[in-house]
Each structure stands twice: as C-alpha cells, then as structure tokens.
Amino acid sequence: MVSADILERLDRTLSERRSADPSTSYVARLFHKGQEAILKKVGEEAVETIMAAKDNDRLHLVREVADLWFHTLVLLKHEGLSHEDVLAELARREGISGIEEKASRPKED
Numbered sequence: 001m002v003s004a005d006i007l008e009r010l011d012r013t014l015s016e017r018r019s020a021d022p023s024t025s026y027v028a029r030l031f032h033k034g035q036e037a038i039l040k041k042v043g044e045e046a047v048e049t050i051m052a053a054k055d056n057d058r059l060h061l062v063r064e065v066a067d068l069w070f071h072t073l074v075l076l077k078h079e080g081l082s083h084e085d086v087l088a089e090l091a092r093r094e095g096i097s098g099i100e101e102k103a104s105r106p107k108e109d
C-alpha cells in the first residue's frame with residue numbers, strides 16, 4: 001500500500017511552488033493565475049471524474065480522481081489550508097458519528 005506520506009511530500013512541493021517562477025512549473029503557473037484558474041481546474045476535474053465513472057472505466061476513474069484530489073490540494077494551499085485540515089475534519093466527524101451512534105442506542109444500566 002502506498003504510504004500517506006505522499007500527501008506530506010506533495011504539501012511541501014506545493015509550498016515551494018507558491019513562490020516559484022511561473023515559467024518553471026505547471027503548479028507555479030496555476031498559483032500565479034490565482035483562485036479563478038484553480039477553481040476552473042477543480043470544476044473540470046470533477047466533471048471528468050463523473051464522466052469516467054459513467055463510462056465504467058475504472059482505470060480512467062482512478063486517474064481522474066487523482067487529478068481532482070491534486071487540484072483540490074492546490075486549492076487548499078492557495079487558501080492557506082492543507083490536507084491536514086481536511087483529515088482533522090474527517091476525524092472530527094468520525095468522533096461525532098461515534099457519539100451519535102452511541103446516543104441513539106438505549107441506555108445501558
């Protein structure tokens with residue numbers, strides 16, 4: 001299994017690209033273009049993900065989801081956030097759903 005360290009490494013690369021010369025990389029160029037361009041890419045990749053799923057093309061689906069995840073990571077970085085914030089939110093929800101599930105059970109004496 002591929003390690004989740006990839007997110008850490010990608011996060012460091014994205015941080016470096018924020019201040020890099022736009023002529024040197026795709027990501028540096030995207031940051032330079034700004035929020036509008038990043039949102040456009042997120043929208044495009046979301047549509048391409050839907051199309052791949054509808055086509056029942058599993059390899060294509062994985063590649064499109066990777067594109068979508070990647071561009072949402074670029075968006076988060078642009079907004080001063082990171083995958084850590086999303087993971088924390090998912091962990092918080094896991095806690096909440098655990099509490100909700102417990103609260104819905106009859107009280108044990």
Ligand SMILES: N=c1c2ncn([C@@H]3O[C@H](COP(=O)(O)OP(=O)(O)OP(=O)(O)O)[C@@H](O)[C@H]3O)c2ncn1[C@@H]1O[C@H](COP(=O)(O)O)[C@@H](O)[C@H]1O
Pocket residue numbers: 010013017025026027028041044066067070
């Ligand atoms: N994971 C990715 C990654 N996933 C997708 N993409 C790019 O996202 C784009 C996807 O858009 P499309 O499929 O629409 O292809 P396109 O027509 O070339 O895109 P546009 O130029 O029209 O926007 C492609 O240019 C891909 O190369 C990525 N570009 C970079 N990374 C990572 O970011 C790192 C830094 O990248 P650079 O800044 O390019 O060095 C790389 O080492 C990778 O780890």
